[in-house]
Amino acid sequence: MQPRILELRTKILKKNDELAREMRDQFARCGVFVVNVVSGPGAGKTELLRRTLDALSPELRAAAVVGDLATENDAARLASSGAPVKQILTGTMCHLEADMVRSALAQWDLNQIDVLFIENVGNLVCPSSWDLGEDLRVLLCASTEGEDKPLKYPTLINTADVVVISKIDLAAAVEFDAALMLKNIQQVRPGVAVLQTSARTGQGMDEWLALLRRRREGKCRNALKEQEPAERDLAATRMVP
Amino acid sequence: MHELSIACSLIDTACEAAAREGDVRVTKLTLRVGALSGIVKESLLFCFEQAAEGGACEGAALEIEEVAVTAMCPRCQEPKKLADYSRFCCPECGTPTPQIVSGQELELVSLEILPDAAAHP
Numbered sequence: 001m002q003p004r005i006l007e008l009r010t011k012i013l014k015k016n017d018e019l020a021r022e023m024r025d026q027f028a029r030c031g032v033f034v035v036n037v038v039s040g041p042g043a044g045k046t047e048l049l050r051r052t053l054d055a056l057s058p059e060l061r062a063a064a065v066v067g068d069l070a071t072e073n074d075a076a077r078l079a080s081s082g083a084p085v086k087q088i089l090t091g092t093m094c095h096l097e098a099d100m101v102r103s104a105l106a107q108w109d110l111n112q113i114d115v116l117f118i119e120n121v122g123n124l125v126c127p128s129s130w131d132l133g134e135d136l137r138v139l140l141c142a143s144t145e146g147e148d149k150p151l152k153y154p155t156l157i158n159t160a161d162v163v164v165i166s167k168i169d170l171a172a173a174v175e176f177d178a179a180l181m182l183k184n185i186q187q188v189r190p191g192v193a194v195l196q197t198s199a200r201t202g203q204g205m206d207e208w209l210a211l212l213r214r215r216r217e218g219k220c221r222n223a224l225k226e227q228e229p230a231e232r233d234l235a236a237t238r239m240v241p
Numbered sequence: 242m243h244e245l246s247i248a249c250s251l252i253d254t255a256c257e258a259a260a261r262e263g264d265v266r267v268t269k270l271t272l273r274v275g276a277l278s279g280i281v282k283e284s285l286l287f288c289f290e291q292a293a294e295g296g297a298c299e300g301a302a303l304e305i306e307e308v309a310v311t312a313m314c315p316r317c318q319e320p321k322k323l324a325d326y327s328r329f330c331c332p333e334c335g336t337p338t339p340q341i342v343s344g345q346e347l348e349l350v351s352l353e354i355l356p357d358a359a360a361h362p
Contacts, residue, residue: 003268006352008258012251012272013347094243126243128279129347151327155279158329158341188327190337 016130019098023133028223030110033216034118036132038156039140040149041122044166046074047199048140048208049117053081055209060216061112065104066119067096074119084108095126098133115216124153136215141185142167143176150185157185162193164208169198244280247347248288252298254349259297262354269302269353277310277326277344301353310344 011017027034037045049064056062063084066074075087086104101118118134120127139160141149144167150157163185171178185194197204259267274280282305293299311320314331320342321331330337
């Protein structure tokens, strides 16, 4: 018997994409602005987020979920800010998927959260294909990693909305060439927003926080436009600080 | 090694589609995988074989069509094939472009199926 061809033309990660879409809708309904933070291991995601959670409170109710293969160390560090934090242990998995984030959020009332940070597993390749329902994907590259990281990892950077050059206070010590780094980033991802921060000294943190507030307000404005007038009045009291 | 996750999603999707056709076995899966999708073909082939065991895709061939990266050149007003994935600019006029047209695909294009008895005589 001759085999038959079944045309499908479907995305391999369709299930993840559909779930991420549902989560994005739910985040929008609850007024949660979601940031997926990706980087290689040790680029400073946790420290940046710890300081960010501190700085946003009490103006915004921020929360974080953090993915690692093992240990709850990062969750413990983030929890010192007083924000709600949940650790996702991925076992051997090198990235977060939408269903892991959904499970981690199951016990939380999303209406009580204004900004949710998802700290992805430290990995510069694997997280790129998984949509987590985020509004903003932020890629961290530390000055200590050298200037050519963006060129070596074009896949992940090409899914990022913002690039943060972290640990900029160490630039001189490691002879980091910031101008070359900026050129490399623009070469592989033209037009992407780039910030330079040091979570430790606070350098660049105002710009980073301003960007988060601006993008969040943009989302709230768009959400209000799409709603019916009655819903809009209700939501306005909740979403606009 | 996220190829194992990809392979598992692929087999889920394929088995679901195959099940809708009745009692069939999948003899071949055809994929389109972008050069900028972050997938290592050899690694996916390896993981696929393991992940397919025991289901309708067991023993099936995996055909992977690789899709080159093209980006829309805002100046030439047409998609251009990039030679170097660390340099997002038009290969002809040099204009930088972030607008990726192809190269990020992770698609299951089609299945080749046989009635179960015919697949395993």
